[in-house]
Amino acid sequence: MLDETISDSNFDLDGELFNSAYLNLTSKINTLLLHDFQIEIDELTEKVSKKFQEKPNLPGVIVTEKGQLVGMISRAKFTQHMSRPYSLELFLNRPIKSLYDLLKTDILLISGNTSVVKGMQKLLERPLELMQEPIVVEVTPQVYKLLDIHQLMIAHSEVHLYATRLIGKLCRQLKLNNEKFKELATVDGLTQLANRRRFDEYLAREWQRAAREQKPISLVLTDIDFFKRYNDTYGHQGGDDCLRSCAAAIKESVKRATDLAARYGGEEFAVILPNTEASDAAYVVEEIRGNIAALKIVHAKSAVSRYVTFSFGIATLIPGRNESFENLIVAADKALYQAKEAGRDRYCIYSSHLDTKPLIKAKNLKAQNRQKQGDSTSISSSGLSSPVSSPISKSNSKASASLLRSNTFSLPSSNKQSNKPAVKKQQYKQKSNSEKQRIASVGSKEENNSYAVDAIRLATLRTNLSR
Numbered sequence: 409m410l411d412e413t414i415s416d417s418n419f420d421l422d423g424e425l426f427n428s429a430y431l432n433l434t435s436k437i438n439t440l441l442l443h444d445f446q447i448e449i450d451e452l453t454e455k456v457s458k459k460f461q462e463k464p465n466l467p468g469v470i471v472t473e474k475g476q477l478v479g480m481i482s483r484a485k486f487t488q489h490m491s492r493p494y495s496l497e498l499f500l501n502r503p504i505k506s507l508y509d510l511l512k513t514d515i516l517l518i519s520g521n522t523s524v525v526k527g528m529q530k531l532l533e534r535p536l537e538l539m540q541e542p543i544v545v546e547v548t549p550q551v552y553k554l555l556d557i558h559q560l561m562i563a564h565s566e567v568h569l570y571a572t573r574l575i576g577k578l579c580r581q582l583k584l585n586n587e588k589f590k591e592l593a594t595v596d597g598l599t600q601l602a603n604r605r606r607f608d609e610y611l612a613r614e615w616q617r618a619a620r621e622q623k624p625i626s627l628v629l630t631d632i633d634f635f636k637r638y639n640d641t642y643g644h645q646g647g648d649d650c651l652r653s654c655a656a657a658i659k660e661s662v663k664r665a666t667d668l669a670a671r672y673g674g675e676e677f678a679v680i681l682p683n684t685e686a687s688d689a690a691y692v693v694e695e696i697r698g699n700i701a702a703l704k705i706v707h708a709k710s711a712v713s714r715y716v717t718f719s720f721g722i723a724t725l726i727p728g729r730n731e732s733f734e735n736l737i738v739a740a741d742k743a744l745y746q747a748k749e750a751g752r753d754r755y756c757i758y759s760s761h762l763d764t765k766p767l768i769k770a771k772n773l774k775a776q777n778r779q780k781q782g783d784s785t786s787i788s789s790s791g792l793s794s795p796v797s798s799p800i801s802k803s804n805s806k807a808s809a810s811l812l813r814s815n816t817f818s819l820p821s822s823n824k825q826s827n828k829p830a831v832k833k834q835q836y837k838q839k840s841n842s843e844k845q846r847i848a849s850v851g852s853k854e855e856n857n858s859y860a861v862d863a864i865r866l867a868t869l870r871t872n873l874s875r
Contacts, residue, residue, distance in 0.1 A: 431566050433574075437527050437545055438520030440563050442553035446470040449478055449505045456486065456504060467542040467556040471508050477552055480515045481508060482541050513538065520547040528564040531557060596671040598648060599655035607670035607678055614666075614682045615733035618726065626689035626724040628679040629740040630658075630696070633717045633752045635675040637709035650705055650716060651675065657699035661692060678740075686724040686757050693720050693755050712753040719747040720755030 431439075445459060449471050456469050460483055468482040481504075489495055489511060499507045516534060518527055531543065543555040594606035602610070611627070618625040632638065632654065639647040655669075658677055662669045672678040679696075681689050697718065705716040721744025725736050743758040750756065 431524070431563060432570055433523075433525065433567060435524045435563070435567060436520065437518060437522045437524060437555065437560075438547055440524070440555060441559050442520075442545055442547065442555055443467060443542075444553050446472050446552065447504055449473045449508065450503045453499045453502060453504050453507050456481075457490065457500065460486065465556075467554050469504075470544060470552050470554060471504060472552075475550055477517075477544070479508060479512050480542065480544050480554070481511055484540065485511050485513075513541065515544050516541070517544045517546060520545050524560065524563045524567050527555075527560055531560060596655075599651055599671045601655050601659060601677070602668055602670035604670070604673060607668070607672065607680070610668050610670075611680055611733050611736070614680060615727055615736070618682060619729065619731070621683075622726060623683045624685055624724050624726050625736065626681040626684040626686060626722060627736045627740045628681065628689060628693060628720055628722050629672065629676065629737075629744045630678070630693075630718045630720040630755075631674070631676040631744070633712055633719055633748075634707065634710045638707055638716070641707075641709050647675075653703055653705060654700060654716065654718075657703060658696050661695040661699050667692075684724070686722060689722045689724060690755065690757065693722060696720075697755075712751065717753040719744060719752045721745070721747055721758070722755055723758040 443463075443466055445463075445466055445468075447456060447469055450473075459469070460466060466483060468480055469486070470480050471478045486507075489507070490499065516530060516538075518530060522530075527543070531539070534541075540557065543557065543560065545553050545555050547553055594603055594609075595601070596603040614625055632650070635647070635650075638650060642650075651671075655671065655677065658669050658679065662679055664681075666682050667684075668680040670678045670680070679692065681692060684692075697720075700716065700718055703716070706714065707716045708714070710717065721740045721742065723736050723739035723743055725731075725739065727733070727736075739758040743756040747754050747756040
């Protein structure tokens, strides 16, 4: 499969150009350096000796009989045998047949169309004593040439180097493709925000991090108010355009690298804010509201505004050891539901973290003062704060966010009340000691007469202390 992919083409690997027509995984034996030296079996041995002297790199000689292949004599064996005593006198002026009959061995015959890799494999399958013998290559029918095994080994090493670099390049390209596919698998195609799969993975990871570090994590759930009416009025294409524009506004408002904006489903969006208190999450929501308001997307069927608006639910939790991140989703969903119940186009905060104070709008300051005077807060038993309402314009969105952060109130403190019993008890102890000193200073006669009175007083003091 890989051979078919890279055949007859050039590849630039790390700045080096490899011509696959010469050496690649499909390179053939007939592209290598082949030696053409054939001799008929009845010709003299002296001809072979002179040829070897003229061409020092000639690996051997092919022996034929009337054009038919008979065998091959390697240069090494020819030189070794002819260097023996009396060999020149015996064989030099005689036909090569006499020497071939003495030196003939099994030959390796392969086709010129055999690949370099396959030829090397056949060479390695030969017996060890024949490993140095040249290979007979049939270039065309009845046309034979010799291939030195060293040429084959060099060619194979180059093919191996080419294959190694090619595989490296393909692996790098595959890695890039996988990253692109992974990104496509985690991005919503319509809004280009993170999709629900990416949202679940990221929230689970950041939830575990927050649990380890015991830091707050905030989640914002939001959706478009009366979006079904918008779709019915402007059509699905108009609805898609609205979703794209709103998603871009949300993404623009989420600026930290650790924050994640995602399409939660349909017209619903979510923003994950690690290491973020509810007050900071509310600031992000105000940024989103301001950017959405600046779009001025007309919504003729909305019951709260002439433009597209959002309802938001904010939840902030410090994860417990065995607590699931689904609790954060449920909390944010409850806050979103309360924002809708309160009239939409607002946000509501859910928080179980006591350091995170619920936020109150400027126009609710009078109600806040009344609550302070009555030692009460706006947190209900469910943990949901009062809904924050009133649309905002782009020009005052940041000012409103700043006002939100300044207009907070604290839960009534119980530290002073908790100190009162200790102070009262200390006063009683001091009173008891002074009473005892007064009794001791009285004479014996008076002491005898006042035993009953003192006993009553001491009993009264013990009763007060026990209270």
